Amino acid sequence: MRRKPRDRKLSASILTAIRNRPGHRPLAANRGVGDTVIASYNVHKCVGVDKQFDPERTARVITELDADVIAIQEADKRFGQRSGLLDLDWLERTSGLVPVPINAMSPTGHGWHGNLILMRKGTVRNVRQLRLPGVEPRGALVVDFDFTGGKLRIIAAHLGLLRRSREQQAETIMAAFEAEETRPTLLIGDLNEWRVGKRSSLASLRPIFDPSSGAVPSFPSRFPVLALDRVLGHPHDLVTAVEVHDTPLARIASDHLPIKAHIDLAAVLAGETEVLPSFSGLSRESAIRSR
Template sequence: MLIDSLTTAQVATSALKRDEAPAELRVATYNIRHAEGLDGKVSAEAIAEQLRWLHADVIALQEVDRYKWRSGFRDQAAYLAREAGMHYVFAPSIRSGISAYGIALLSRYPLKAPRQYKLSGGREPRSLLTAELNLGGRTITIATTHLGVAAADRHLQMPQLSHWLGDIQEPLLLMGDFNSESPGMEGPGLLRLKFPEPTPTVLKGGEIDHIFISSELAYETPAAVVPSKASDHVPVVADLVLKGER
């Protein structure tokens, strides 16, 4: 079910003046583990530095804290967007009083019509976040999710995810942590961007962070990872182009 029609994609800085993105985009997805690095220390500053280094136009983030004790009561989405000079929208999957934990989208260009959809899950609630972006004169939908760790949860979530995405017109960009090397999203509608060779995206091993594109988008280069010690995941990046605009 649609649980929240987020009213505004909050703007990180008034310096962002352009309303439309060019037909080419660098995109990234990154599970930041509430900014806990491999040294066991929480450092949103380290994540911010990593995001600036990516030079991405659109970034999907997972495991983002808002006002939680473990991460210093910081609104991480707002902080990271401000430090990267980007617009953002945050979707809380779990709420506890004023604190929350969820997923976010950051963009150098305005995000419109953000929406959050509830996904089933036994261990903890999960969700899908979508927003629209003006790309090369066309509207593209950007989406991110973080699926459950347990296979039983993903078995419930995948049909729901496919249902919600099925109502979205192309072009569509889907990014996130799927907790699976083969999420099953591939098909007539979506193409998974693959690495030239098997590449772990999380410390424990496994290629579980993915980027999917619809048929009206193309990739300029294969997906790649960027080394990072700021989380137990690494960012996955790709350069995309709107077909017909090369």
């Protein structure tokens, strides 16, 4: 049954409203002198919306981002040997990006449950690998960086498809946050949650992280309406801008668009905003696998 033109207009209006509702507009993306750019990209195992496996195309999108640190999801095959899918040598030669060293899940793999962090700026001080609960095997990386502007912790994750799994995974991440020394922290990755209010499966991240902050639509890549990919900061104003990287190449290279966040560590550490001690009251029971 064909839709009437009026129905099509109504559907388009609804989608426009979803994309432009409060909390889904990007923050201003003017990069300051002290800014560090952090990105997140679900590369969909290097398979584009055209169904073509093209790691070179994926790598070109990664270089387009021009970010200092990039959290990659689905960097490895899901089954079998879980081999890495990207040409890391090419990325280093062309963009200066190198992988944060971790205990990969196979000798030929890049990441931890598909999570890979690339960096070209800063020094890695510590790496922890979290096992996340849920129906599907999932994980997260917790990496402490030293940058010129100060110290930063990045928690890079790819949360599950099921709501209950995401709730459990968010609680595990908060427990890991509780167990760590307090410092400016980013939670970044494909969190698989588009809701930003009380119905969000990420509600347990409050008050440390604000799940509604800077949510910008990144999925599906050809007509993004859902903010599945997030960058959440603690303190909340650590992130000064969030934007979607929407280019012709990015629209076909994966079913997700990359997102970028601008952060100003110097402003946070100068005392313009307070880094709160952890106080969620969650158990410190460790789900941490140390290197």
